[in-house]
Amino acid sequence: MEGTPFFKLSEYSFVAGLLAVGLALLGYVLAIVLSRLGVRRSGLAAAGAGGGTVSFGGPSITAGLATYGTIVAWLGLAFLTAWLILRTIAVGHGPFANMYEFSVSFSWGVLGAYLVFERRYHLRTLGLIALPVTLLMLLYATTIPSTNEPLVPALQNNLLLTVHVAVAIIAYGSFSIAFGAALLYLIQPATGRRGLPRPEILDEISYRAVVVGFPFLTLVIVLGALWAEVAWGTYWSWDPKETASLVTWLIYGAYLHARVVRGWRGRNSALLLMLGFGATLFTYFGNLFFGGLHSYAGLNQ
Amino acid sequence: MSTSLRGDALSAAQDPLDEPEGRALSLPVGDVFERLWHLLISMRTGLALMLFLGFLTFIGTLLTQVPAGTQAVPSAYADFLDAMRAKYGGWTTVFDALGLFAVFSSIWFKATLVLLTTSILACSINRAPRLWRQAVHPRIAASPAFLDHAPLAGYVAVPIAVDHAAEVVRAELKRHHFRTLVTTDEDGVAIFADRFRWGPFGTVIAHLSLILILGGAVLGMGGFRNTDFAVAIGSTVPVGNGTALSLKATDFRDLYYENGSPADYVSHLVLYDNGVQVAERDIRVNDPLRYGDVTFYQSFFGPAADMVVKDSTGKTVFDQGVPLIWGSNDGKKSIGQLTIPGSDLVVYVIGVASGKSDATIKAGQLQVEVYSSANQTTPIGLQVVDEGKPATIAGLDFTFVRERQFTGLIVARDPGALFVWAGALALVLGVILVFLFPSRRIWARVRGSGTGSDVYVAAATRHDMGFESTFRALIDGVQEKGR
Numbered sequence A: 001m002e003g004t005p006f007f008k009l010s011e012y013s014f015v016a017g018l019l020a021v022g023l024a025l026l027g028y029v030l031a032i033v034l035s036r037l038g039v040r041r042s043g044l045a046a047a048g049a050g051g052g053t054v055s056f057g058g059p060s061i062t063a064g065l066a067t068y069g070t071i072v073a074w075l076g077l078a079f080l081t082a083w084l085i086l087r088t089i090a091v092g093h094g095p096f097a098n099m100y101e102f103s104v105s106f107s108w109g110v111l112g113a114y115l116v117f118e119r120r121y122h123l124r125t126l127g128l129i130a131l132p133v134t135l136l137m138l139l140y141a142t143t144i145p146s147t148n149e150p151l152v153p154a155l156q157n158n159l160l161l162t163v164h165v166a167v168a169i170i171a172y173g174s175f176s177i178a179f180g181a182a183l184l185y186l187i188q189p190a191t192g193r194r195g196l197p198r199p200e201i202l203d204e205i206s207y208r209a210v211v212v213g214f215p216f217l218t219l220v221i222v223l224g225a226l227w228a229e230v231a232w233g234t235y236w237s238w239d240p241k242e243t244a245s246l247v248t249w250l251i252y253g254a255y256l257h258a259r260v261v262r263g264w265r266g267r268n269s270a271l272l273l274m275l276g277f278g279a280t281l282f283t284y285f286g287n288l289f290f291g292g293l294h295s296y297a298g299l300n301q
Numbered sequence B: 001m002s003t004s005l006r007g008d009a010l011s012a013a014q015d016p017l018d019e020p021e022g023r024a025l026s027l028p029v030g031d032v033f034e035r036l037w038h039l040l041i042s043m044r045t046g047l048a049l050m051l052f053l054g055f056l057t058f059i060g061t062l063l064t065q066v067p068a069g070t071q072a073v074p075s076a077y078a079d080f081l082d083a084m085r086a087k088y089g090g091w092t093t094v095f096d097a098l099g100l101f102a103v104f105s106s107i108w109f110k111a112t113l114v115l116l117t118t119s120i121l122a123c124s125i126n127r128a129p130r131l132w133r134q135a136v137h138p139r140i141a142a143s144p145a146f147l148d149h150a151p152l153a154g155y156v157a158v159p160i161a162v163d164h165a166a167e168v169v170r171a172e173l174k175r176h177h178f179r180t181l182v183t184t185d186e187d188g189v190a191i192f193a194d195r196f197r198w199g200p201f202g203t204v205i206a207h208l209s210l211i212l213i214l215g216g217a218v219l220g221m222g223g224f225r226n227t228d229f230a231v232a233i234g235s236t237v238p239v240g241n242g243t244a245l246s247l248k249a250t251d252f253r254d255l256y257y258e259n260g261s262p263a264d265y266v267s268h269l270v271l272y273d274n275g276v277q278v279a280e281r282d283i284r285v286n287d288p289l290r291y292g293d294v295t296f297y298q299s300f301f302g303p304a305a306d307m308v309v310k311d312s313t314g315k316t317v318f319d320q321g322v323p324l325i326w327g328s329n330d331g332k333k334s335i336g337q338l339t340i341p342g343s344d345l346v347v348y349v350i351g352v353a354s355g356k357s358d359a360t361i362k363a364g365q366l367q368v369e370v371y372s373s374a375n376q377t378t379p380i381g382l383q384v385v386d387e388g389k390p391a392t393i394a395g396l397d398f399t400f401v402r403e404r405q406f407t408g409l410i411v412a413r414d415p416g417a418l419f420v421w422a423g424a425l426a427l428v429l430g431v432i433l434v435f436l437f438p439s440r441r442i443w444a445r446v447r448g449s450g451t452g453s454d455v456y457v458a459a460a461t462r463h464d465m466g467f468e469s470t471f472r473a474l475i476d477g478v479q480e481k482g483r
């Protein structure tokens, strides 16, 4: 299978996606750095001009850079989508069966969720967190062999494998957006900080992201239970991966309720989202720490 | 005595049950219940319970959990603790005392789960009537104060008569898919509009579904789950556990990919109920055999030995395949066990594990060890036998007829599973209902003014940019259409 044209094309798409995400991030970082410099220089200029509010150069260049960044990020999503399709064709099942496939799919989820939220709320700053997360996942994927190991019997359930993990990717993508927004919330004082999105907006974005992610995570767990029943003969066996996903689910469940309690809105609930994303990553990387039944091809000793 | 002290400063220190007055008797009890109730429905309590359950679960993920059944065997549990000591050192004693090696059956976990369930139930009971009222009998006229100070509030003056203006507001609300309810009073026209009014019941469904799931899990304990049901190919084994089922395995295949990793495990099974054949088919991982509420799952496999045992009179007392389901500690041998019906003898048959070699037992040979069930340390007889050659051990005539395979199954009956699945479905639907169909409520008031009508529109909502823009569009629409 490694030699087929689809396999080769999928590898190229992966590399193209990786480069695009890297470039997009570069565009965003440059835009932010330049706009910072621009702010400072225009401040000087303003002082020099005796109170005028002229600023030169900066804004249009930075706006342009950021716009290109977004376009390139969409291009990256297109490449990664191509990867998903080509890889599916090449290996004959949803590309979710080993750590390499799952990592690329995860980064697709993060990037996709970011771009959807960016389109809706026009908050590029969020990209400064979402893009590095995407890039790190992709770079991590490059460290794992992309070879296609045949599926062990337990994983031979095309429908459940595909749906269970595809849904997980949407959930994890949403949670990473919730995390990004909560992080931006936490690094500024309650009254907000120049150059960062307003805290209320970030709070709402976090909530919206969890509102998307929580039903999907619920579905992941239910589908996982269904699969466990079919493959292992019990819907719940306290397998570490199951357990970790339960922790994650409880934290996000607590977050949804916490927003109703006075005093938990804002800062405390943003902290819960930090915890939640920690749990998400723990669930995701769990296989590396503990054994259990959820072993993927490609990671078994 | 207590009567004389009533009203005195001392009475406060008295046992409330000691006081003769009905008021004093009932109030503290009512008070306790009321406090308990408020504690149960408090979101802080709920939060604390959810997070604590998450914390316990996290511990259960981090710490190695004792395998099921190990705690029932003291020596096995001691071995387990020794292994843990190598990992956690002195903490092992602490973790053990706190029950952290079996978190999910610990008192902490169970108590938290019970409290959480109670709290969820209390919250639902507490909230459901209000949700019902809001969906079925909403308040149509909002107070002037609300119209002025609601989180979302808008005001438009339009140069048209009150009735006409009210019609415009209704039309705009309808255009945004709101249902409208209208009353007219001395103050003008009051309009209430809502959308997805059943959405909030998603929380009730989600909450009750959790109780259904937990109830199903408890019911499931009434079933059974046998994880080492081994059937030698060619043999028929009773399922037991209160069923009249017996299972015959006629074939097992383990298939591998070129790189040696497993590709497929397939057993061919024939199922009998009271001796009558009721099912026959292949099962594999991910494709179990279901019969009634009993399910057979492909789980493991290994070698088996067909054994025939005759007593001293030449009568056959045993003729079946014996699965060699255990491995020796060094992994070099496979061990199976058989009992001779009508005797108190326990027989172990020991073969060389596949791919291994042994000094005393060669390929094509088995070591047969016979013990009395009372003394399983010193064998009554022990002999290595060749395939096909009868041998007399402890007065019995053993023949190792041929080598076979066995298929290892999980057999389970879960009477709670249906509840769990119903609960899981309800949970997913409930959560989708809450979030996909968030309820929206808008109140409007149209009053006559000197030049036409004043329209006040208000909504109580959390930060929600989508709704805010709908709200704004609505007000713009009223302004536009009301010209």
Ligand code: HEM
Pocket: A250, A253, A256, A257, A260, B040, B041, B042, B043, B044, B045, B046, B047, B049, B050, B116, B119, B120, B123, B127, B203, B206, B207, B210, B431, B434
């Ligand atoms: C693991 C346990 C629980 C789960 C999965 C769960 C699930 C949910 C969900 C999905 C919502 C909708 C959230 C939203 O609209 O943002 C909700 C709302 C709610 N839950 Fe729970 N719940 C749990 C435990 C509890 C407990 C223990 C309580 C009581 C202390 C509680 C009381 C409520 C209330 C009052 C609401 C409505 C909040 C509002 O006003 O919007 N829940 N629950």
